[in-house]
Structure formats: C-alpha cells, structure tokens
Amino acid sequence: EPEVTQTPSHQVTQMGQEVILRCVPISNHLYFYWYRQILGQKVEFLVSFYNNEISEKSEIFDDQFSVERPDGSNFTLKIRSTKLEDSAMYFCASKDSPSYEQYFGPGTRLTVT
C-alpha cells in the first residue's frame, strides 16, 4: 500500500541553524500538508500546498518557515533559524482530490538545543 515517507526520523540541531525536513507524499496525491505536535500538546496545522503554491497557512507559519516541492516527488519544510520552541514532531500529510482523507507520514522529531 502506498505511504507517505519522511526523513530524517530524528533531527538534532543547534538554535539558529537551518533545517530542512523532507517528505515524499503518495505519488498521485495533489494536496500536501505540514503539521506539528509539540510534546504533550495538540497536533497543529502549519501549512497546506497545492498546485505549487501555499493554499493556507496558520499563524505559526511565520517568515522563518517555507515549503517547497523541488521536484515531482519531494515536499520540504525549511526552518531558517531554529528556535528552542521549534522542537516538536513534524508530520507531513497528503491527499488526492476529491478525497477528504489525509494520509500521514511517520513524522520527524526535531530537537533544537
């Protein structure tokens, strides 16, 4: 069964460094999402992406965040200058159209020290 994959599974970085989290959505999907889950807290929507542009973004998704689909398979989340409070599990999801069901990857745990 097709699945969403994410790399790396765990990333440790120093405050102020740039990180790129990578996702490979399911191949025929057209809508892509990033969510994050700070330890012990709710899952929060960050951004949705369709047709090579951002569809929606939350208040969390400020100028230090960016997303890109650099080729036909990858979908990346870049954090330019990480802060301690960026430590969280980041989930990528994708869906086809017109399905409402989002398929999630296993997540990347980001630890900022």
Next chain:
Amino acid sequence: AQSVTQPDIHITVSEGASLELRCNYSYGATPYLFWYVQSPGQGLQLLLKYFSGDTLVQGIKGFEAEFKRSQSSFNLRKPSVHWSDAAEYFCAVLDSNYQLIWGAGTKLIIKP
C-alpha cells in the same frame, strides 16, 4: 470557530474490557470527522472516518465510532481491548479550509 474536545486526558482499562473514548466537536455544518491513533514513537494512523450516511462507522483494528449530531459527539468504541491498543487517540474535524482541527488526545493505558 471549529474545535474538538476530548475530555479525557488518559483512560485506563483492563485487557479484554470494553472501551469508549469521548469526542465532542463544534462545527456549524455537517462535519467530516476522523479518529487517528498514534502508537509510541509512531506516526498518525487513521482508524476511521465519518463523512455522511450511516452514523455508525466501522474502522480498522475492531474500532467503531458513532456520530450523534444532537450531542455533537463522535465517540470511539471497541468491545474488547488488547494490550496492543495502548496508544494515544486523536479525534479531528475537517474545517471549511480542509484543514484538520485536532483534539488534545486521549492516552489509553491497558492494565494486564
């Protein structure tokens, strides 16, 4: 604004006992509702979903959920839990922008 409430932060049940996890939502239109499970160190796996039709929906791993519009609820049930069901369970609703709005989660602990 849409919201999802899971009133129980954690629930402990004995193996073999029945389970009900509560979920209440706030949404003006007909909701699209989901239950996801997150095992320790794992990602989010969809258990079941409700879009329309029969209000009792069946999911994977023997789970079911019932949509009750009058109570704005979508409670998850399982007749007999297994130790492998120990995990965190999240209820979510799809908002008007097709984003998932999540509950805080309920951690299920299984007693042997």
